[in-house]
Amino acid sequence: MGRAPGLSVRLKFTLSYAGFLVLAGALALVAVGVFLLRQGWLQTNEEGAWKSNPVIDFVRDFAPTAAAVMVFLLVFGLLGGWVLAGRMLGPLARITNATRTAATGSLSHRIRMPGRQDEFRELADAFDAMLARLEAHVAEQQRFAANASHELRTPLAISKSLLDVARTDPSYDTGEVLDRLQAVNTRAIDLTEALLLLSRADRRSFTREQVDLSLLAEEATETLLPLAERNGVTIETRGDITPASGSPALLLQLTMNLVHNAIVHNLPGQGRVWVITGVHSGAVMLTVENTGEILPPHLVSTLTEPFQRGTERIHAHQAGVGLGLAIVTAITRAHDGTLTLTPRDTGGLRITVALPARTSPQS
Numbered sequence: 001m002g003r004a005p006g007l008s009v010r011l012k013f014t015l016s017y018a019g020f021l022v023l024a025g026a027l028a029l030v031a032v033g034v035f036l037l038r039q040g041w042l043q044t045n046e047e048g049a050w051k052s053n054p055v056i057d058f059v060r061d062f063a064p065t066a067a068a069v070m071v072f073l074l075v076f077g078l079l080g081g082w083v084l085a086g087r088m089l090g091p092l093a094r095i096t097n098a099t100r101t102a103a104t105g106s107l108s109h110r111i112r113m114p115g116r117q118d119e120f121r122e123l124a125d126a127f128d129a130m131l132a133r134l135e136a137h138v139a140e141q142q143r144f145a146a147n148a149s150h151e152l153r154t155p156l157a158i159s160k161s162l163l164d165v166a167r168t169d170p171s172y173d174t175g176e177v178l179d180r181l182q183a184v185n186t187r188a189i190d191l192t193e194a195l196l197l198l199s200r201a202d203r204r205s206f207t208r209e210q211v212d213l214s215l216l217a218e219e220a221t222e223t224l225l226p227l228a229e230r231n232g233v234t235i236e237t238r239g240d241i242t243p244a245s246g247s248p249a250l251l252l253q254l255t256m257n258l259v260h261n262a263i264v265h266n267l268p269g270q271g272r273v274w275v276i277t278g279v280h281s282g283a284v285m286l287t288v289e290n291t292g293e294i295l296p297p298h299l300v301s302t303l304t305e306p307f308q309r310g311t312e313r314i315h316a317h318q319a320g321v322g323l324g325l326a327i328v329t330a331i332t333r334a335h336d337g338t339l340t341l342t343p344r345d346t347g348g349l350r351i352t353v354a355l356p357a358r359t360s361p362q363s
Contacts, residue, residue: 013085018077025073029066091120095127107135155188194323197253201330206247213242213251213286213355214277220255221275224263232269233290235259239277244284244355246335254331255286257324258351262290266348284355292348300341300349304329328353 094111101109110131113124159181166177221237228235244251255275262273276287304325325341328351332339337355344350 011085013088014078014081017081017084018074021077021081022070022073025070029069033066091124095120095124098124098127098131102131102134107131107138152188152191155184155191158184191323194327197250197327201250201327201334204334206250206334208245209248211244211246211248211251213244213255213284214239216248216252216255217259217275217277217286219252220259223256224259227260228263228273231263231266231271233263233266233271233273235263235273235275237275239275240279242277242279242284242286244335244357246355250331250334254328254353255288257328258286258288258353261324261351262288262349266290266292279357282357284357286353286355287350289344289350290348291344291346294347295343295349297343300343303341304339325351 091113094113098109098111110128111124112128113121115121162177162181162184166172166174217237217239221235225235259273259275263271266273270291272291274287274289276285276289278285329339332353332355335355337353340352340354342350342352
């Protein structure tokens with residue numbers, strides 16, 4: 001935004017300081033002059049004679065001294081104000097330089113203002129924290145874009161190879177090509193829809209409604225029950241009415257992802273999944289726990305990253321697109337909640353979603 005040139009803040013501080021000092025000095029001199037003038041009038045009246053005019057004596061004797069004092073105060077105020085303003089505004093100059101550096105795209109720079117806590121240092125610390133968050137966010141977005149491009153390129157490359165083989169080899173089974181193309185295309189569509197859902201959750205472009213997480217848990221369990229039966233996994237759902245506020249569609253997707261993740265990454269033929277809802281300590285809780293292989297903590301900490309599947313937990317025929325828990329994280333964050341992943345001592349994973357509690361509507 002274009003602005004007309006104006007006085008610098010340092011010059012304004014200097015003029016304000018000097019003006020205040022001169023005004024204070026002038027008031028002090030006036031007070032002294034009035035006092036001396038009054039004393040002269042009293043002395044004249046007590047002597048009963050008008051030896052001379054007190055006002056003329058005051059002007060002749062006191063006015064030159066007062067004028068010299070005013071000039072000194074003006075010069076001292078300007079010089080002292082300029083120095084003091086420079087020292088006071090020094091931290092602001094560092095913040096301004098850091099802002100200009102960040103505007104060029106360099107987010108690694110930090111102010112790191114030394115000294116005791118005050119308003120400027122509080123501003124500098126807040127600015128450093130903002131830069132750290134921006135740098136982490138940009139790095140995450142760049143990593144996500146690179147991973148998404150790689151994931152989308154894979155099915156496209158496979159499709160191209162299949163088409164090339166079918167075109168150059170007339171004896172190749174066309175039905176097999178079509179089946180493989182359909183599978184690859186389905187995977188690409190699933191990945192695209194997952195990316196769109198992830199973007200929608202990050203933008204928070206949804207209308208909040210009252211929703212019961214216990215009903216969503218039951219719906220997700222019923223929908224995924226055939227998958228659980230095929231994998232030999234038993235699902236147990238329990239919990240009271242759990243009122244929350246948010247998008248029913250997104251919260252259902254969150255629950256579906258968690259239950260699907262618990263079914264797929266489980267013990268084959270003898271796995272168990274527990275889906276529990278409730279309100280604890282002023283928060284709405286959804287916990288999905290499953291049996292499975294023993295997971296190291298360093299692997300668990302990476303599972304919410306996009307496309308981080310954890311190869312120890314992947315089945316070749318159920319690999320998914322690698323965005324299940326990333327979508328859960330985005331939806332949880334969009335609903336101002338927290339997501340906690342904890343490896344079970346006996347194997348498997350416990351995932352807890354905590355959302356701000358909302359009072360259920362009165363019937």
